[in-house]
Amino acid sequence: MMLLEHDAKMLLAAAGLPVPAGRLVRRGDIAGLPALPLPQVLKVQVPVGGRGKAGGIRLVREAGDLATGLDELLGMEIKGHRVQACRLERAVDFVGEAYLSFTLDAGPGNIRLLLSAQGGVDVEDPSTRPHLLSAAVPADPEALRTAIDTLAERLPDGVRGAVTEAARSLVPLFFRYEALLLEINPLFIRADGSWVIGDTKLAVDENAFPRQRELAAIVRDNPDLYPEAALKLDQGYDYVPLDRDGDIGLVTTGAGLSMQLIDELVARGRRPFNFCDIRTGQFKGDPARLIQVLERIAAGPSIRSVLINFFAGHTDLGEIARLLIIALKSVPQLQAPITARMIGNGLDKARAIIAEAGNPVLIETDLERAIDLAIARAENAHA
Known part of the structure; x- marks a missing residue:
């Protein structure tokens, strides 16, 4: 099951990782929002990729843009998923975008590690794929950290440090939540070399919910956003x-x-x-x-x-x-x-x-x- 971006980011932020300040917004929530520093980004919350190309992201430059953006986004359908809520988060100043992901390969029981100095919506484009660095790693935290260090040596100087630090910081979370996929795309890189998580995909195993009470609580508290999982969990x-x-x-x-x-x-x-x-x-x-x-x-x-x-x-x-x-x-x-x-x-x-x-x-x-x-x-x- 894919967590919504908002919920995945809340888990990462709780672990101390740099995530843009944001909140979940449903229809009717605008009146209760405090004055927010602008610009903000409004992003539809559906458990699929390709939201940007589908028109599911709006830049809020002025206060009036928020109501307009919500009217346009809430209720739209993206890849079969109707938008029930959006994440409103502070826009990030950055000079570069990178990519990283861990994917559990259930067959051999390995983790597929992917790193790239190029991130963003076109990372899956065939012309971009040669820039994706890949390694199959045993499902062990220390082995994964070692592979990150080794693979990152092939990245350009300007992004190597940020990607290495970000990837190593995510290793314990991948194992803590028994994740099937943890992808950061883009990983924003600032002018000073620091990094911020721009977007994330976190796929988890519903069969682990009896152990993963925090994940089960996310589903149980938001049955309108996770209808299938909520029904299976509680009914x-x-x-x-x-x-x-x-x-x-x-x-x-x-x-x-x-x-x-x-x-x-x-x-x-x-x-x-x-x-x-x-x-x-x-x-x-x-x-x-x-x-x-x-x-x-x-x-x-x-x-x-x-x-x-x-x-x-x-x-x-x-x-x-x-x-x-x-x-x-x-x-x-x-x-x-x-x-x-x-x-x-x-x-x-x-x-x-x-x-x-x-x-x-x-x-x-x-x-x-x-x-x-x-x-x-x-x-x-x-x-």
């Missing part, structure tokens, strides 16, 4: 949007079963809206997780059918059906027909509960038949 289920214009929503127990449904729908020319592994054993009498998933499916602009797959072992299908009815009543905006493949313990009880509720769900025990029904109902809704 105990996996949900992945697949196709904004997909017409069949999925509520499925088991990642393998969800993938199977997706594959079969695609093979039949359909566009599934989402992946979902909701794990019924963790309901514990609470419909909240079902409600959240159904709300997300209901928000799909082209949803015409919902296919549910509940396989019950120890979990009782009667209890699942009861929670499903509660969830459907809580999400009245979901008007698409619902087909549920149910099999396992308590099937007769589930049928009775759904019948008593007015049969809002069509139950089918055969998986292939359930898929056919969900497709046919989507086609009928479209007609």
Whole structure:
């Protein structure tokens, strides 16, 4: 998972690294901001690169530029991510831009070290790549520091000291947060030879959140900025949007079963809206997780059918059906027909509960038949 630039910079600043003073700004925050020294830079906060080339950065030279810039940036979409917030930070005076990154190579377990005397938005341009210095380093802090010193010897005199110092300063943070990627681009170099972190990418492993409580807290405190990670962290289920214009929503127990449904729908020319592994054993009498998933499916602009797959072992299908009815009543905006493949313990009880509720769900025990029904109902809704 990629942290937003703002959150990554807050972690680096807390560790004492030079980061431009900045704050996170959402819509409606302007009135509460104190007078700020100008110029400032307004940067969209989305977990992808290429924000500058996509028009996601504005220079705030005058106080009035801030409101204008926020109006233009908030709500825009960059590479599939809608902008919910921006980072407002002090502009930096600099004479040069450099680049550095550490990337975990999960295969051999090495760290890929990259250094360059050239940074900025064009660092990935083919004409720039010969300037990227690279080394594969064992995943050990001291080995990485030694590699930095060795590789930096090939950099020009004017940037060598700044890049070496910055890279060595970042080594403990890369290991502390069990990072997958830590990239500084650009690393601003001032006229006096000092350096400032201009932009950063910090990718972390969500599987490490039980150990990385600080990272988990960032996600938990900002569910609007990290919706997928927040749901996975606190709700105990996996949900992945697949196709904004997909017409069949999925509520499925088991990642393998969800993938199977997706594959079969695609093979039949359909566009599934989402992946979902909701794990019924963790309901514990609470419909909240079902409600959240159904709300997300209901928000799909082209949803015409919902296919549910509940396989019950120890979990009782009667209890699942009861929670499903509660969830459907809580999400009245979901008007698409619902087909549920149910099999396992308590099937007769589930049928009775759904019948008593007015049969809002069509139950089918055969998986292939359930898929056919969900497709046919989507086609009928479209007609």
